[in-house]
Amino acid sequence: MINPSTAVPAPSVNGAATPNYHFALTSLTSLFFMWGFITAMNDVLIPHLKGVFSLSYTQAMLIQFCFFGAYFLVSVPAGWLVKRIGFQRGISAGLLVACIGCLLFVPAATSHAYWIFLSALFVLASGITILQVAANPIVTLLGKPETASSRLTLTQAFNSLGTTLAPIIGGILIFSVIDENNMTADSVILPYVVLAAVLFLLAIIFLKISLPDTSPAETVNTASSQNMTKGSPLQHRHLALGAVCIFIYVGAEVSIGSFIVNFLGEQHVAGLAESTAATYLSYYWGGAMVGRFIGAAVMQKIPAGKLLAFNSVCAMGLIALAISSSGALAMWAILMVGLFNSIMFPTIFSLALAGLGDLTSRGSGVLCLAIVGGAIVPVLQGILADSIGLQLSFVLPLVCYLYIAFYGVQGSKPTSSTSV
Secondary structure, eight states, rough: OOOOSSOOOOOOOSSSOOOOOHHHHHHHHHHHHHHHHHHHHHHHHHHHHHHHHOOOOHHHTTTHHHHHHHHHHHHHHHHHHHHHOOOOHHHHHHHHHHHHHHHHHHHHHHHHHHHHHHHHHHHHHHHHHHHHHHHHHHTSSOOOGGHHHHHHHHHHHHHHHHHHHHHHHHHHHHHHTSSSSSSSSGGGGHHHHHHHHHHHHHHHHHHHHOOOOOOOOOOHHHHHHHHHHHSSSOOOOOOHHHHHHHHHHHHHHHHHHHHHHHHHTTTTTTTTOOHHHHHHHHHHHHHHHHHHHHHHHHHTSSSSHHHHHHHHHHHHHHHHHHHHHHHHHHHHHHHHHHHHHHHHHHHHHHHHHTTTTTGGGHHHHHHHGGHHHHHHHHHHHHHHHHHHHHHHHTTHHHHHHHHHHIIIIIIIIIOBBOOO
């Protein structure tokens, strides 16, 4: 799932000694697992609430619209908050906000009000956004500087583990305990109250544990400051096209995951009950986790842009197969797309930032805002699904991968700073 670098400057450690932060790193790793788990829970929540409230596909996709819309609206305020209160208290604040979002599922379910569910999801995602801003930089401090990348890779692997397990556990808690012919919103109360309790416990832990002292980033000298503020990162063509690519990729990845349970429920595809289809969703997210390890090895031999294009073409072929076929072939084709999604987000991110120099942090901020594609593209596919049918609606993510292939081959090549 999505786990971007943030534009917030990494803190600095005061003092020469390097303390033992094993427990702190373990706790931070649990955060990456939790926000991956919570994000993937949406893919189980969508088909359930669609049935409970008799929603159209477009209305059901408002779940992702509210969730990923928070990334766009809250990222900048979250950076300001973390700068004011520090990384450690920022983590606790994010956990508490997410906890409140989970607890709002109780009045949403008891009042049977869809708009309260959407509000709860926005609050929950706001907390996750604050977590991402605060947690990513501080992981780099928990050990030797030369092993910082390996620590981030480890924590991000647990993020993928969360997205893989969420459909299985969420499917059991939400679908298996109810009569699918008489679905109610009440079945979401237990899993989200449990999540709230875990988040609250983590918030208390992060107020108590020992983390590196942090200090505000030092003021840069005048010449450096002028270099950083001169021009816009969007004047770099590969960054501008990369922002579009992040928007499209996140939108396609989230959109496919959002529709898989309903797609596998189609009689001409697999005819699976929602509880069973939810467990198969873990293959989609699990494929992304496995693909990251494979991709990391392959990219030692193949240029990142070419591998991005190759994976995009493979994803296009699988989606085309899912659209044009039926039965097990269509089912496994759409699930296998996750395997080829694996390297796309970090690869696009790094290609877009190549050669930006002093504009790198601002370019990173632009790319993080482009994650709002996860809010827009699912709604657009929902509109297509309501008008031309669910299976044919996957033509939208297919077109998205066509653009990603173009970016890998041509659009990602660094250029001089010119207006676009």
